[in-house]
Amino acid sequence: MTIFTEADGTLFCRFQGEVLSVRGWGANALRVQARPGAGPQADAGALAVDALLPCDSPPAQIEIAARHASITVGNLRAEITLKERYGADVRHEPLIRFVRADTGAEVLAEARSHFAGPKTRNFKALASGSWRLEQQFRAYEDEAIWGLGQPQHGQMNLKGVSTTLLQQNAHAVIPFVISSRGYGFLWNNPAVGRAEFATNITRWTAEATGGLDYWVTLGDSPRDILRAYAQATGKSPDVPDWVTGFWQCKLRYRTQDELLGVAREYRRRGLPLSCIVIDFFHWTRQGEWKFDPNDWPDVEAMVAELREMQIEVMVSIWPTVSASSEHYRGMIEAGHLLTTERGVPVVIPFPDKDPFGAGFFTYYDAFNPEARAFHWDKVKRNYLDRGIRHFWLDACEPEMRPAHPENVRTSLGNGAEMLCAYPLVHAQGYREGLNAAGAGDGVLLCRSAWAGAQKHGVILWSGDVWSDWDWFRAQIPAGLHAGLSGLGWWTTDIGGFYDGHGGSDDFRDLLVRWFEFGVFSPICRLHGFRVPEGVPAPEPGQPVSYGQDTFNIFTNTGGPNEVWSYGPQVEAVLVGLLGLRERIRPYVTRAFAQHAETGDPVMAPLFYHFPDQPDLHGRGDAYMLGADMLIAPVLEPGATSRSVALPRGETWVHVWSGARHEGGQTVEIAAPWGQPPVFLRHSAAEDLMSIINPK
Numbered sequence: 001m002t003i004f005t006e007a008d009g010t011l012f013c014r015f016q017g018e019v020l021s022v023r024g025w026g027a028n029a030l031r032v033q034a035r036p037g038a039g040p041q042a043d044a045g046a047l048a049v050d051a052l053l054p055c056d057s058p059p060a061q062i063e064i065a066a067r068h069a070s071i072t073v074g075n076l077r078a079e080i081t082l083k084e085r086y087g088a089d090v091r092h093e094p095l096i097r098f099v100r101a102d103t104g105a106e107v108l109a110e111a112r113s114h115f116a117g118p119k120t121r122n123f124k125a126l127a128s129g130s131w132r133l134e135q136q137f138r139a140y141e142d143e144a145i146w147g148l149g150q151p152q153h154g155q156m157n158l159k160g161v162s163t164t165l166l167q168q169n170a171h172a173v174i175p176f177v178i179s180s181r182g183y184g185f186l187w188n189n190p191a192v193g194r195a196e197f198a199t200n201i202t203r204w205t206a207e208a209t210g211g212l213d214y215w216v217t218l219g220d221s222p223r224d225i226l227r228a229y230a231q232a233t234g235k236s237p238d239v240p241d242w243v244t245g246f247w248q249c250k251l252r253y254r255t256q257d258e259l260l261g262v263a264r265e266y267r268r269r270g271l272p273l274s275c276i277v278i279d280f281f282h283w284t285r286q287g288e289w290k291f292d293p294n295d296w297p298d299v300e301a302m303v304a305e306l307r308e309m310q311i312e313v314m315v316s317i318w319p320t321v322s323a324s325s326e327h328y329r330g331m332i333e334a335g336h337l338l339t340t341e342r343g344v345p346v347v348i349p350f351p352d353k354d355p356f357g358a359g360f361f362t363y364y365d366a367f368n369p370e371a372r373a374f375h376w377d378k379v380k381r382n383y384l385d386r387g388i389r390h391f392w393l394d395a396c397e398p399e400m401r402p403a404h405p406e407n408v409r410t411s412l413g414n415g416a417e418m419l420c421a422y423p424l425v426h427a428q429g430y431r432e433g434l435n436a437a438g439a440g441d442g443v444l445l446c447r448s449a450w451a452g453a454q455k456h457g458v459i460l461w462s463g464d465v466w467s468d469w470d471w472f473r474a475q476i477p478a479g480l481h482a483g484l485s486g487l488g489w490w491t492t493d494i495g496g497f498y499d500g501h502g503g504s505d506d507f508r509d510l511l512v513r514w515f516e517f518g519v520f521s522p523i524c525r526l527h528g529f530r531v532p533e534g535v536p537a538p539e540p541g542q543p544v545s546y547g548q549d550t551f552n553i554f555t556n557t558g559g560p561n562e563v564w565s566y567g568p569q570v571e572a573v574l575v576g577l578l579g580l581r582e583r584i585r586p587y588v589t590r591a592f593a594q595h596a597e598t599g600d601p602v603m604a605p606l607f608y609h610f611p612d613q614p615d616l617h618g619r620g621d622a623y624m625l626g627a628d629m630l631i632a633p634v635l636e637p638g639a640t641s642r643s644v645a646l647p648r649g650e651t652w653v654h655v656w657s658g659a660r661h662e663g664g665q666t667v668e669i670a671a672p673w674g675q676p677p678v679f680l681r682h683s684a685a686e687d688l689m690s691i692i693n694p695k
């Protein structure tokens with residue numbers, strides 16, 4: 001029996017009904033694919049959604065013996081050895097081990113959690129014709145892991161974390177991680193599952209899939225690894241200039257007159273404003289994708305006036321479709337909707353305007369190219385052709401209540417096999433449509449994303465998070481992990497989304513500190529579902545009340561959320577911070593340009609710029625904005641100072657005092673409202689000090 005073969009630079013292993021292939025996929029990178037099946041298949045096959053782009057690789061060096069084989073591309077070698085098992089489910093098993101070709105040092109290797117089973121690549125057949133898959137690797141005690149999209153658990157080091165691979169509001173799954181051991185790993189599988197980085201085993205699970213597909217790259221630093229990932233999955237385009245300015249948003253501006261009134265007031269006050277956002281329920285019904293003419297009677301005139309004021313406008317569009325939509329019957333007959341495997345074809349209950357009250361909706365099927373074209377045609381006719389070029393793709397996980405992806409049917413198969421990629425193909429439809437219409441500079445703000453989304457010009461925002469200090473603290477590692485997953489265009493709802501009460505002293509403190517963070521974030525965007533005016537502020541320790549059912553407020557509006565909405569003291573601070581954001585915009589723009597060129601995050605963990613300092617691996621309370629600014633947000637209520645541990649090997653200049661501090665020490669820094677701890681590399685201080693803190 002021949003176990004190992006070579007064809008066209010690919011190493012194949014066919015053993016016990018499994019086809020395993022390993023091939024070069026970029027410099028210092030290998031792609032592994034496998035699936036059960038009889039031996040003579042020519043390939044292990046690709047899944048229906050593929051994050052990897054075609055790429056050139058150095059010639060592979062393949063060596064084959066009877067019981068083992070290897071393939072080397074650049075400095076990464078994969079060794080496949082037929083392992084003999086005792087007391088196990090199989091007598092022999094092919095194991096993969098990745099090593100550095102120059103030293104032979106192991107970087108990643110398959111392993112079993114128990115000698116008896118399951119196998120390291122364990123396929124369990126499902127009735128649908130797919131498999132439940134577990135892939136297991138050895139755990140390393142000294143390993144730190146980062147990335148995996150945008151979590152909300154607040155941990156900077158993913159070692160010890162177990163998390164779902166399921167797109168959910170505020171939890172964006174991008175299944176790529178960077179390891180301190182010098183490798184990057186892409187789980188190139190859109191299936192619902194889990195990722196577990198335990199102390200005894202590392203395990204990736206797909207609940208239903210057509211096969212195994214992952215990509216491994218080797219690098220000497222996190223920067224090398226992330227740049228290789230950006231090359232393999234696509235780089236971000238250049239960011240339009242206006243994006244780095246201030247965005248005004250709230251739930252919600254109900255009418256054209258209300259929106260224009262806010263924009264005019266910003267201009268009357270002489271305040272910077274780059275973008276104003278129209279939230280949901282501006283529409284007639286969900287799934288009709290058009291303005292309600294009763295509230296928005298002259299969209300073209302509105303857009304023209306905003307552009308005269310040099311303000312861009314963005315509109316929220318949901319992929320949901322109501323049975324009351326004028327398109328529902330035609331879409332369901334054409335197969336353009338997500339349906340269910342059993343029961344009523346409903347994926348999410350949510351309110352709507354017509355008929356008013358709770359409704360039951362599904363989503364258009366973004367996996368179906370015809371459905372994407374149909375949806376985009378309506379968006380183009382009703383928005384783009386009327387002057388709207390920027391789109392807020394909300395609820396694009398797609399959000400399910402309850403979350404039963406295995407009960408969803410897409411045009412490509414069962415939802416459990418591919419729903420993680422829904423936001424990717426949804427954004428792809430918009431980007432292709434914008435490009436075809438000559439509006440390629442249009443911007444997409446998305447609540448979720450999957451691997452490779454950055455090439456579609458996607459801004460990921462951290463979802464509907466709560467207005468409290470725990471959630472605020474979690475946004476910093478959330479943004480850092482997103483950047484390490486390729487999404488350098490990132491933002492958060494300044495002040496949080498839920499439970500912000502303008503009459504609460506604690507919330508005003510939180511808002512100011514969150515605003516400081518927003519000013520030193522890639523995208524500076526104020527948004528939230530504020531408690532309506534007239535509702536009493538909660539007593540200390542008591543929960544926030546909206547005064548009525550929130551569904552009613554969704555279709556109406558929450559409380560005011562402009563910079564002048566929180567009293568004169570807060571207004572003065574926020575106005576000062578707006579001026580600060582304007583002054584640093586050229587610096588932020590350069591960081592975006594670096595991201596487009598290389599994949600380097602706009603907002604990066606400290607260790608990304610100081611990779612030789614392992615004590616920084618778990619630091620999620622401070623970060624670098626661009627290459628020269630260290631930002632340490634104030635994260636405690638009522639605080640007027642905070643301690644900052646400064647990386648070694650650099651002299652740091654505090655922007656507000658001008659004091660110099662040698663790296664490698666922890667300093668206590670005064671931090672009154674409007675002056676969060678910000679430090680500059682000494683080499684850049686002369687140019688940046690006069691911009692940030694003009695005197």
